[in-house]
Amino acid sequence: MGRAKIKKKSTFIDMTAMSDVTVLLLTFFMLTSTFVKKEPVQVTTPASVSEIKIPEKDILQILVNPDGKIFMSLDKQADLKATLEGMGQEYGITFSPEQIKKFMVSTTFGVPIKSMKTYLDLPAEKQDAVLKNEGIPCDSVDNQFKSWVRNARLVNSKLRIAIKADESTPYSVIKKVMNSLQDLRENRYNLITSLKTTSEN
Numbered sequence: 001m002g003r004a005k006i007k008k009k010s011t012f013i014d015m016t017a018m019s020d021v022t023v024l025l026l027t028f029f030m031l032t033s034t035f036v037k038k039e040p041v042q043v044t045t046p047a048s049v050s051e052i053k054i055p056e057k058d059i060l061q062i063l064v065n066p067d068g069k070i071f072m073s074l075d076k077q078a079d080l081k082a083t084l085e086g087m088g089q090e091y092g093i094t095f096s097p098e099q100i101k102k103f104m105v106s107t108t109f110g111v112p113i114k115s116m117k118t119y120l121d122l123p124a125e126k127q128d129a130v131l132k133n134e135g136i137p138c139d140s141v142d143n144q145f146k147s148w149v150r151n152a153r154l155v156n157s158k159l160r161i162a163i164k165a166d167e168s169t170p171y172s173v174i175k176k177v178m179n180s181l182q183d184l185r186e187n188r189y190n191l192i193t194s195l196k197t198t199s200e201n
Helices: 016-032 077-091 097-104 113-121 124-132 144-155 171-183
Strands: 059-064 070-074 160-165
Touching (some): 070 077, 077 097, 077 113, 077 144, 097 113, 113 124, 160 171
Antiparallel strands (some): 059 070
């Protein structure tokens, strides 16, 4: 007697639910993630055991590279605009609306104020190349760093100052930055570090 043949059925899995979940997760991560600002120089922060998180808004970040060059960034476009205008008044420089607009969308700035107009007139790709070799002056003769901090504070009194320096940056440079902040009576600021693991001594 012959065997009864079992009719094979095609295996079909409905993937609609899986694709819906994927799209929802993707949307969630896109809306909740914060983008890292583009920085002109690569900085390796020193390790520490502190787990205090820096707020995501009202931040004035000071970036110091291994060569001691100082760069700054603000998180609000309105603060950037008003700070640049304040610096312009202090140093007798008038910026065009186009230059102000370019400055407002810049993530990090760090050129001497006398070179700012020329810098802002450059195309974006050339600005990045110029920025790496510049830096905000912080010497005793012309401490423009102090002026930037003072003008930024006048614009937004809620600003929190955070210093991000490379682990190989000379202490004398960091001390110069801290002394400038003390001159402005800015005695509270955060130092951005990476979290030290248990294997590190």
